[in-house]
Amino acid sequence: MSTNKVRIGVLGAARIAPTALIAPARDNAEAEVVAVAARDRGRAAEYAAKHGIATVHGSYEELLADPGIDAVYNPLPNALHAQWTLAALDAGKHVLCEKPFTSNAVEAQTVADAADKSGLVVMEAFHYRYHPLAARLAEIIESGEIGTLKHVQAALCFPLPKFSDIRYNRELGGGAMMDAGCYALHMTRLLGGGEPTVVSAQAKLHKPDVDRAMKATLVFPGAHTGSLVASLWSSDILKITASAQGDKGRIDVFNFVQPQAYHRLTVRTATGKRVERLSRRPSYSYQLDAFCDAVLRGRPVLTPPSDSVRNMTVIDEIYRKAGLSPR
Known part of the structure; x- marks a missing residue:
């Protein structure tokens, strides 16, 4: 090499x-x-x-x-x-x-x-995870600025009316939870700071066992709750948001998935409200930097297989709670 x-x-x-x-x-x-x-x-x-x-x-x-x-x-x-x-x-x-x-x-x-x-x-x-915006979200929560976590949530909804798309094909691993939902869950786990248990889930179906939309409620080891919404075709036409509510404040972020296009991070506490914006460099560029760092210099990555196993474990459980089978 x-x-x-x-x-x-x-x-x-x-x-x-x-x-x-x-x-x-x-x-x-x-x-x-x-x-x-x-x-x-x-x-x-x-x-x-x-x-x-x-x-x-x-x-x-x-x-x-x-x-x-x-x-x-x-x-x-x-x-x-x-x-x-x-x-x-x-x-x-x-x-x-x-x-x-x-x-x-x-x-x-x-x-x-x-x-x-x-x-x-x-x-x-998960390219978004390598962008400074994701790191900043985690940093604010870990700093204690918004206090003890009470609830975290994420949503990724966009319209995909082309029903011949492979994302609606169960045999190819399709479904809203697999596509948009894996992002929403990953962000919810980042904000929640742990591995959640699935309390409930509800799916809207495109055809038997293929979800066009999914909602799930979660609970984390720290007793704070979580929720996610994902859809490829539903009344939530376009939604790319995430938030964390603490006992001292709240953070909200718009467009955590493609922050290079546009994003807004809002922090609200007793001392007031502020808006932060970070780099407009593509998240994919940061991701490639990290991959090269790992290959050439042995540096750890933020999305290793161990993290993937945890994300897929929750995805499987969401499908079960919604009365569907894992892919």
Whole structure:
């Protein structure tokens, strides 16, 4: 492996990759996207030409066997995350895997165990977590400024009326809780500072066992409560918010997922109200920095497989509480 650069291969000609990886890599001296593979070689070649990627592979296996690749970006459908992350580890590649990490907690634990044994970096792509905004939220809560936590909540709702989208396909790990909900839960866990128990959950269905919206209530070990809302198609057309209520104040944040586009952090206490705004640098760029730091210098990441197992465990329980089966 190059000692000063991480050479990355992309599994699949994914729509998210240009934003999540290819563009950030252009501005990162330690990262280079060197290859792409797709089941259709022609599609991969077209994608490579469009995005300036040097090498095209006609299969995922071929890409994993490429000795010129140090790491793999896995943006495949949810149901394929575990299979191809495990295959990448077997091939000796580090992995940046899109969220949700796997289809369920059992798969997540299998991948986590394999990652531990391999000594390779495996990181779930919760890019928002690497932006200074997320760190600032945790810092305010930990400082005691808003006092003892009483309730935390997060919502990620957006309209996805294209019902042929794979996010409505159960076999591919679809569902609102898997897509938008994994973000809302992850943020609720960050604010809540622990691992919650699911008290109740209610789903709105697109078709049997596929949720288009999900609500859940939680309780944390510190006895404070939590709640989340996630939807791909519901009366909550667009909502990207999070908040934490303490006995001395409250914080509210708008657009925790894509803070580079626009965000607002509001802090209210007895001394008054203030609004904070942090970096407009893309969260994906911070994420790639962290991935390269981990691969090149062995630094820990904020979203390791152990965290992914915890997130997927709660997702599974939310599905059960809603009367649905985990993916």
